[in-house]
Amino acid sequence: MPDTFLLGGKTFTSRFLLGTGKFSSKEALHASILASGAQIVTVAVRRIDLNRPDDNILAHIPPETVLLANTSGARTADEAIRLARLARASGHGTWVKVEVINDSKYLLPDNEGTVAATKILAAEGFTVLPYISPDLYAARRLVAAGAAAVMPLGSFIGSNQGLRTREFIKVLIDEIDIPVIVDAGIGAPSHACEAMELGADAVLVNTAVAIANDPPLIARAFALAINAGRTAYLSGLPQQRATGEASSPLTGFLFE
Amino acid sequence: MPMISPEEIRAILDDHNPVHLETLAGDARRLTRQYFGHAIGLYTPLYLSNFCASHCTYCGFHSHHTITRVKLTGEQTEREMQAIAALGTQNILLLTGESPQATPPEYLITAVRLAKKYFQGIALEVYPMREDEYRALYQAGADGVTVYQETYDCTRYAEVHLAGEKKNYAFRRQAPERVARAGLRQISLGILLGLGPVAEDLAALYGHLQELERNFPGVEYSLSFPRLRTIKAREFATATVDDAAFVKILCLTRCLFPRVGLNLSTRETASLRNHLLDICITRVSIGSKTSVGGYLTDEPPGDPQFDVADNRSAGDMILHLNAHGFDPVFTDWRKIDNI
Numbered sequence: 001m002p003d004t005f006l007l008g009g010k011t012f013t014s015r016f017l018l019g020t021g022k023f024s025s026k027e028a029l030h031a032s033i034l035a036s037g038a039q040i041v042t043v044a045v046r047r048i049d050l051n052r053p054d055d056n057i058l059a060h061i062p063p064e065t066v067l068l069a070n071t072s073g074a075r076t077a078d079e080a081i082r083l084a085r086l087a088r089a090s091g092h093g094t095w096v097k098v099e100v101i102n103d104s105k106y107l108l109p110d111n112e113g114t115v116a117a118t119k120i121l122a123a124e125g126f127t128v129l130p131y132i133s134p135d136l137y138a139a140r141r142l143v144a145a146g147a148a149a150v151m152p153l154g155s156f157i158g159s160n161q162g163l164r165t166r167e168f169i170k171v172l173i174d175e176i177d178i179p180v181i182v183d184a185g186i187g188a189p190s191h192a193c194e195a196m197e198l199g200a201d202a203v204l205v206n207t208a209v210a211i212a213n214d215p216p217l218i219a220r221a222f223a224l225a226i227n228a229g230r231t232a233y234l235s236g237l238p239q240q241r242a243t244g245e246a247s248s249p250l251t252g253f254l255f256e
Numbered sequence: 257m258p259m260i261s262p263e264e265i266r267a268i269l270d271d272h273n274p275v276h277l278e279t280l281a282g283d284a285r286r287l288t289r290q291y292f293g294h295a296i297g298l299y300t301p302l303y304l305s306n307f308c309a310s311h312c313t314y315c316g317f318h319s320h321h322t323i324t325r326v327k328l329t330g331e332q333t334e335r336e337m338q339a340i341a342a343l344g345t346q347n348i349l350l351l352t353g354e355s356p357q358a359t360p361p362e363y364l365i366t367a368v369r370l371a372k373k374y375f376q377g378i379a380l381e382v383y384p385m386r387e388d389e390y391r392a393l394y395q396a397g398a399d400g401v402t403v404y405q406e407t408y409d410c411t412r413y414a415e416v417h418l419a420g421e422k423k424n425y426a427f428r429r430q431a432p433e434r435v436a437r438a439g440l441r442q443i444s445l446g447i448l449l450g451l452g453p454v455a456e457d458l459a460a461l462y463g464h465l466q467e468l469e470r471n472f473p474g475v476e477y478s479l480s481f482p483r484l485r486t487i488k489a490r491e492f493a494t495a496t497v498d499d500a501a502f503v504k505i506l507c508l509t510r511c512l513f514p515r516v517g518l519n520l521s522t523r524e525t526a527s528l529r530n531h532l533l534d535i536c537i538t539r540v541s542i543g544s545k546t547s548v549g550g551y552l553t554d555e556p557p558g559d560p561q562f563d564v565a566d567n568r569s570a571g572d573m574i575l576h577l578n579a580h581g582f583d584p585v586f587t588d589w590r591k592i593d594n595i
Contacts, residue, residue: 046590047587073590075474158290
């Protein structure tokens with residue numbers, strides 16, 4: 001049976017979500033989406049140029065791709081809600097990645113505002129994927145608010161630092177029943193692989209692809225790493241131990 | 257705790273080793289690409305009025321100059337906005353001289369409301385205001401305010417600001433804080449390079465930005481470094497900031513503030529702008545006219561505040577960006593009612 005990923009009532013075969021910011025050209029973005037095999041791409045509502053329907057970012061996204069509008073730039077729940085509604089009103093679908101960020105230095109999400117926006121948008125029929133700092137209480141509230149997934153950050157957005165929040169993400173994977181998509185800080189295919197081995201349902205990558213010398217090539221590398229990590233997870237990785245373990249068990253004699 | 261002292265900045269400015277400069281530029285470029293990618297924000301200035309009630313010795317608009325004073329009417333403002341919108345950019349910077357009498361807040365509110373019809377991002381570069389006045393502009397649809405201290409050296413500030421409200425150093429120094437309290441989302445700070453002691457001014461600017469980041473973390477900050485130019489054969493600069501020093505200042509700023517936007521206007525030449533785009537600049541003005549009424553006629557009635565050194569058309573600038581691996585960003589905000 002193929003390993004599929006159920007999200008927001010849709011079934012996906014790819015577990016790689018791609019961000020669309022920071023690319024050198026729309027052509028580089030388009031080639032990277034194709035190379036990544038991503039079936040969901042996220043686009044900042046604020047960057048969609050409605051005056052240029054033929055040349056705005058949406059014109060370079062393959063038609064079969066699910067568009068995940070994001071509320072980048074929103075400082076409050078209210079601003080995120082308005083951006084999401086604008087996206088829907090201008091025909092950009094009902095899938096929204098809620099970002100509420102009121103800190104321009106670290107760009108850390110405001111979990112409280114994110115929960116508030118998610119509650120309202122989910123009730124309005126949006127498929128809401130909230131971007132959060134990995135916090136169990138916030139994640140539980142998001143489940144209750146009707147989120148379709150939670151998107152905890154691996155490290156600071158754009159930092160390429162990898163899974164600095166690994167232990168906290170693991171808690172969400174273990175305790176939260178909706179998909180966990182690791183977002184932000186994934187700087188190398190090995191980071192993405194690690195997230196998938198850990199049991200994440202998917203990862204979202206942007207900067208590491210967008211600013212690479214050859215974005216489509218690294219997008220392909222990420223896709224392979226995500227598949228490898230997922231396959232390893234499904235295989236049941238042998239548990240890591242902090243100490244050596246005797247190959248002859250100490251209590252084995254009891255059962256001889 | 258200051259992040260860098262004037263002495264440390266001076267040591268960097270006085271270091272003429274090209275290898276060190278290249279290393280600094282490399283670091284600046286890496287950070288810029290990491291945090292901003294290949295995106296370059298675009299905006300276009302609209303000079304609404306050159307009336308000025310202040311006497312700042314270094315400025316082409318100051319009240320004692322016998323330049324032609326012009327203020328756009330509502331109808332003229334709208335026609336200029338239509339001409340700017342046709343350039344493609346959806347971010348506008350509305351500018352006036354320092355005259356609350358000629359261009360009171362109500363005048364600016366009207367201009368912001370008009371701008372909302374044509375643009376997604378609206379910023380103002382006008383005289384410092386009270387918090388309630390900034391709030392009214394925000395509620396009318398303004399997103400950002402640019403306010404340069406010019407120099408943080410109080411003595412020098414008093415020497416060059418002889419009359420008018422701009423004499424009030426403290427009211428200007430506290431303006432960004434009032435802007436933030438009023439709810440605006442973008443603040444641009446700057447110093448007029450060469451007006452005061454450069455190293456001290458830079459250290460003070462960095463300190464000011466740090467203070468604002470701490471107290472108002474949600475605001476998106478950017479910095480500009482206009483260089484003082486000679487006006488009508490009179491020299492006001494205390495120090496000349498040559499191209500090498502200018503590049504160093506921008507690179508140092510990028511390294512200290514990796515996520516802060518760096519703006520570069522058409523005061524600088526096309527060649528320098530091109531090189532700096534490749535290093536650390538994240539936002540440029542395009543198609544700029546610096547005379548009141550300059551978008552509708554080649555011979556506008558109002559004298560310019562400064563002469564544009566990069567005369568490329570908006571279209572040529574966009575072609576340049578596309579050809580050199582940059583993604584020109586026409587819109588970086590979606591207007592939502594700021595109420």
